[in-house]
Amino acid sequence: MSDSGTAERNSSTSAARKRWEPWNDPNERPHVQIANVTKRFGDFVAVDNISLDIYQREFFSLLGPSGCGKTTLLRMLAGFELPSDGQILLEGEDMSGVPPYQRPVNMMFQSYALFPHMNVETNIAFGLKQDGVPKPEIERRVAEVIDMVQLNAFARRKPHQLSGGQRQRVALARSLVKKPKMLLLDEPLGALDKNLRTQTQFELMNIQEETGITFVIVTHDQEEAMTVSSRIAVMDHGKIVQVSTPAELYEYPNSRYVADFIGEVNILEGRVAEREGDHLLVQSSEAGCTIKTGPSADEPAGRQVWIAIRPEKLNIALQAPPETGVNCLSGEVWDIGYLGNLSIYHVKLDSGKMVTATQANMARLIERPITWEDRVYLTWAPDAAVVLLN
Amino acid sequence: MPEPTEKTTPGAKIAYLAGGAASTGLIAGLHARLLLFPPYRLFVLALIRMGFSGRSLVIAVPYLWLLAFFLAPFLIVLKISLAEVVIAQPPYTPLFVFIEDGFIAIQASLDNYLFLMEDSLYWKSYLSSLRIAFISTGLTLLIGYPIAYGMIRAPKRWRFALLMMVILPFWTSFLIRVYAWIGILKKEGLLNLALMQLGIISEPLTILNTDIAVYIGIVYSYLPFMVLPLYANLEKMDLSLLEAAADLGCRPIKAFWVVTVPLSVPGIVAGCFLVFIPALGEFVIPDLLGGSQTLMIGKTLWSEFFNNRDWPLSSAVAVILLLVLVIPIVLFQRMQERSARAEA
Numbered sequence: 001m002s003d004s005g006t007a008e009r010n011s012s013t014s015a016a017r018k019r020w021e022p023w024n025d026p027n028e029r030p031h032v033q034i035a036n037v038t039k040r041f042g043d044f045v046a047v048d049n050i051s052l053d054i055y056q057r058e059f060f061s062l063l064g065p066s067g068c069g070k071t072t073l074l075r076m077l078a079g080f081e082l083p084s085d086g087q088i089l090l091e092g093e094d095m096s097g098v099p100p101y102q103r104p105v106n107m108m109f110q111s112y113a114l115f116p117h118m119n120v121e122t123n124i125a126f127g128l129k130q131d132g133v134p135k136p137e138i139e140r141r142v143a144e145v146i147d148m149v150q151l152n153a154f155a156r157r158k159p160h161q162l163s164g165g166q167r168q169r170v171a172l173a174r175s176l177v178k179k180p181k182m183l184l185l186d187e188p189l190g191a192l193d194k195n196l197r198t199q200t201q202f203e204l205m206n207i208q209e210e211t212g213i214t215f216v217i218v219t220h221d222q223e224e225a226m227t228v229s230s231r232i233a234v235m236d237h238g239k240i241v242q243v244s245t246p247a248e249l250y251e252y253p254n255s256r257y258v259a260d261f262i263g264e265v266n267i268l269e270g271r272v273a274e275r276e277g278d279h280l281l282v283q284s285s286e287a288g289c290t291i292k293t294g295p296s297a298d299e300p301a302g303r304q305v306w307i308a309i310r311p312e313k314l315n316i317a318l319q320a321p322p323e324t325g326v327n328c329l330s331g332e333v334w335d336i337g338y339l340g341n342l343s344i345y346h347v348k349l350d351s352g353k354m355v356t357a358t359q360a361n362m363a364r365l366i367e368r369p370i371t372w373e374d375r376v377y378l379t380w381a382p383d384a385a386v387v388l389l390n
Numbered sequence: 391m392p393e394p395t396e397k398t399t400p401g402a403k404i405a406y407l408a409g410g411a412a413s414t415g416l417i418a419g420l421h422a423r424l425l426l427f428p429p430y431r432l433f434v435l436a437l438i439r440m441g442f443s444g445r446s447l448v449i450a451v452p453y454l455w456l457l458a459f460f461l462a463p464f465l466i467v468l469k470i471s472l473a474e475v476v477i478a479q480p481p482y483t484p485l486f487v488f489i490e491d492g493f494i495a496i497q498a499s500l501d502n503y504l505f506l507m508e509d510s511l512y513w514k515s516y517l518s519s520l521r522i523a524f525i526s527t528g529l530t531l532l533i534g535y536p537i538a539y540g541m542i543r544a545p546k547r548w549r550f551a552l553l554m555m556v557i558l559p560f561w562t563s564f565l566i567r568v569y570a571w572i573g574i575l576k577k578e579g580l581l582n583l584a585l586m587q588l589g590i591i592s593e594p595l596t597i598l599n600t601d602i603a604v605y606i607g608i609v610y611s612y613l614p615f616m617v618l619p620l621y622a623n624l625e626k627m628d629l630s631l632l633e634a635a636a637d638l639g640c641r642p643i644k645a646f647w648v649v650t651v652p653l654s655v656p657g658i659v660a661g662c663f664l665v666f667i668p669a670l671g672e673f674v675i676p677d678l679l680g681g682s683q684t685l686m687i688g689k690t691l692w693s694e695f696f697n698n699r700d701w702p703l704s705s706a707v708a709v710i711l712l713l714v715l716v717i718p719i720v721l722f723q724r725m726q727e728r729s730a731r732a733e734a
Contacts, residue, residue, distance in 0.1 A: 078637060079636075080633055080636075080637075099636070100633070100636040100637050101635075101636045101637070101638075101639050101640055101641055101642075102639070105637075106637055106638065107633075107634075107637045109630050109633070109634055111628065111630055113628065113630040113631050113633065113634035114634075115631060115634070115635075115649060116653065117652045117653055126635070126638050126640070127638030127639055130638055130639035130640045130644075131639050174638070175637075175638075178638070178639070
């Protein structure tokens, strides 16, 4: 039943490896169902009628700026807040009457919330002790997770004798040792420095894969969400804007908000001129040309749309292409950022609009051919342009 | 000697000159800040020229404080306790006596201490004081802990008002507050009146002039000394720890015992010391609220001093009282240091 997803993922022997996408499988039963959940604090609506299905073994991210309601949603999953409206079902069972200490769900706190008067071992053993697990089994399971997070040398230390990264591991071990049906992580890497964070992201993914526990992570860091997640829910003002895989979210954002929040993007405003096959022709005064989009839904002529093009999908050249009327921006190089592997060009179009293009520096040159105040032409493949309606 | 790397401000240079006094700690910080004021700087420079190092100066300040306000008065009391009572001004024999030919004789006897052991009144008073102080400290903790805990769990906007309610009674005289309890506890007092009106009792209760009245008086008077350190300690506690405990399957009541209470031990210890020490030597409360059978060492000391005018004997009582207090505190601190070292 719910294990079929795992089976699919592990069957790497089959030549055409099927992708593990339980959310696209109508026979798959969701592990957690969030059904029309609303949370109000007085007049303030923190979570606004959210419905969401999360499947077993997913690494699911709630992504959004601070104050978007992602932490409130996580706290409702843990049981620290009760929904004002709606239901949360875990394996089909309504959780609304179940207090946090009876939910088969564990949380890793942003502050880690390690007990300062207990050492690493007793902190980790705390949860098992509450459940009355026999002592030898507690010892065995604690040793197991301590081994997993590589803290063997620090088992007898107290939290204040550990570094930030070590504390983070203790918190992770403590929330994993009870083998919860779902692990909730509230900004788990927020307090770590950048190098450690990148390294820990991969460790988290390995641990998630090893244990097979469903992870739900709250983060405001889009890079982190992109790295670790099977799917991401982008939130804004208590609502979910889009739920997709990282790649879908980046390549097919459904709104200007998502396109802008995930990575860098150039957005050009225009109006639909006509339809040509399954392409749209969009007239944009900002762009100063006609934009022929990739295959897209039919929109009535005259409708206002926004065209999103990622900087790395723009090709920058000094020579004008044969046809400059369609899918070609022209302007003056305003700024150049040389990052070594990449160069970032800020180009001021004739309309005054600034666009960004990035180029991989594949040739080994000290002097790049394009320099400040050059007149350049930006072109792109038609399917690089995404039509956004809001 | 290495050159100081920072020479920008004269203060920094002098702080360096002052023997590189440890830059951590309250006193060292105070010292460093005071160095910015010219008179203090000149004073320190003069002492340095005389051969004192900055480090020893920093350490000397608290010792001087203890010497002036603790050790010196104690030595005076100790001196008097070794004397004999005389009808004179002051009413005891001097320790040093000038005799002929420029010789100085030391006149001291342990008679007073021996007398304390002979007469059962004194050790009974000590024991009774210890008992009363222990019980009332326990009662104060039992009442003070829920109050402090309630204060930190109350909405933030109420906290200041609640804190003021704890502190405000201090603004009235201690004596008046204890006197007020007489009016409440006496036979025809407010408490008996209220209980009889409610029909709970038919005969008025005798509370005033018993040990119970003393407990009530001590608990009431010293409650803020228990609540404030506990409040300060509990307020620092990260409430997400309780959420973490709940998340790991711990019920709220159990979480209180396994998380909140162990973390508040420093506050409990501080509060208990602050109540126990003055309660042990208390004399106003047993004098006003207690009965003739209420024995407390403070009361005994008072009557020895003012009624008998036996300064040497009352000084001996005070010295023993001090030892009764200081020895357990020192032992306790040793124990704590040892456990802290074992952890590190």
